[in-house]
Amino acid sequence: MIKLQSVDKSFGDLRVLKGIDLRVEKGEVLSVIGASGSGKSTMLYCINALEKIQGGKILVDGIDVHCADTNVNKLRREIGMVFQQWNSFPHLSVMDNVALAPQIVLGKSKDEAYSLAEKHLKHVGLGDKLQTYPTRMSGGQQQRLAIARALAMEPSYMLFDEVTSALDPELVGEVLDTLRLLREDGMTMIVVTHEINFARDVSDRIAFFHQGVIEELAPAKDLVNNPQRERTQQFLSKVL
């Protein structure tokens, strides 16, 4: 379980997260929606310690993420993250992109890592591109590569930061389908996204962020079809 307790985060004088309380249970899919700058992505970065917090606590399976004694590298093996700009490693083939971390972080042998990589790449539909280099692939394919790369570490949780926002419209579908697939596999996911319809259909709950605060948190279909808070209604009316 991922638990955020009264989390505060500021960039200098700018308060980005104000007292966030959130629990995500194992097997749950939580979508996070809201305007740009509302703090959604920052929250993800705080969960896997890419950003520091100034107040409150974040616990992943009982481990305090921001405690000085915590082994951050070890923690990150349990939390997979996929970014808006896929950040594939351009100097490695698709296969090596996925197999590298299992080898040098988890200590797997080359054969183990390669078969693991192949399995996950096939799962996301890139089985025929194992020796290709990322720069020769479309954005959608590189994003699926990024997902496979994160999955190969066999994490307990997956964080997705607006993974379709940088894609051409016709490529968005293939990535969303991959996320659907993961949901069926039972992966615990926190998905920051602008795709409201996807959020409604695929998630268990949706959190609506507004200016650093969780304005509304409800079961997915309820929040989209029947928003209770005025700001949620305003936001949804603008994007739907």
Added chain:
Amino acid sequence: MDYTFHWRPVIKALPDLFNAALITLEAAILSMAIGIIIGLALAMMRLYGNKTMYIFATVWVELARNTPALLQLFFFGFGLGAFGWHLSPFMIVLCGLAFNNAGYLAENFRGGFQAIPKAQYNAARCLGMSASQTYLRIIIPQVFKLVYYPMTNQMVWAVLMSSLGMLVGFRELSGETQFLASNTFRLFEFFLVAAVFYYVLVKAILVAAHLLSRRLFTY
């Protein structure tokens, strides 16, 4: 025109010139190797070091890039000589070129590091890689591709600058040519042949670098 070209002395001296060309190449390669190691260190000092390291590295880089290479050679020759450290001509050239190379390469490396998006670093750390694993496996290989072309240029530069060795008594290609030419008074012919040697050497380096890049960088 009442000058007759006498090529015989030059042709007889070709083996000597060829050996001297090898010495030139050797000096250039050595100074590049040392320059790369020091340059990398200087770049890291400027990017990640504390204040003392930053100042030290910056002073080195700015001195190397803003003063003539010949002056730097003079420093290792005359300057150290004042302390009683008399380096051989080869060492003067090696130190001077290495000092110079390190300065220019440090700037190239620094630019390379700064050009890699922080996101690459983040993505690797998110997979659980440590900072040193990230630098070794992800960042430095990409920097290498970015600086490959400037490094090739610097290698050519090192070969051309080695000719300054002639002024401090080093018998590389220019020095040897000068020596042989002054014995026979066939200055023009000898220097023409030396020029051809240099041209071929530079072209060979560029071709080799190009072929190597094809093999190294498949992306």
Added chain:
Amino acid sequence: MSESASTIQFFTGFSVNDLPFLAQAAGGTLLISIISISIGSILGCLFGWALYASRYARYILGSILDIFRSVPLIIQLLLFFNFFPILGIPLEPFAAGCIVLTVYTSALVAQVARGGIEAVPESMRRASRSLGMSYFQDMRYVVWPIGARAMLPAWTGVALGVLKDSALVSVLGYLELLRASQILITRTQEPFIILAIVGAFYFALSYPIGKITARLEQRWQYD
């Protein structure tokens, strides 16, 4: 060696009286550099345009200019200087040095200029031509201003490089700054202070110009 009563002694041997000697030599350095850089740059821009515009030029002119970038300057100077007595034309060191440095500069600037022209976006040139501008008007009012900005950092690098390389003209006997320093060092046995002064001269020219150019480049990035 005359030492007047008003001599300030830094160390034994080197006196304030030597400074005019160095200053004269510095003037020699500046003179030959400025002439070569200015004429060389103009030629280089013309060559660069030729390299850009014509495939024949790229092969023929390009190969020739390539030679000047692949042979050490010192060899070029010695070669050129020894060639002219053969023709029966006497050439003094200053003239020989100027000519060689000018051609050398033009070869380097040609590369830079070509890069500058190529840096101008094709779309901008299509826009100007469709407004009815002729080829040369397009060159003068659109390509030149934009290309010159793109060129500036690289050109400054070339110019400063030539300033430093001008030291080599001393092999022909021309009195420039490093040769003067060598003479003084041999006489006074005070290498450090002399090298420091000479180094400071080059540094004082090169460093500020380099920094200003870098700042300009940054500022222009945000256009």
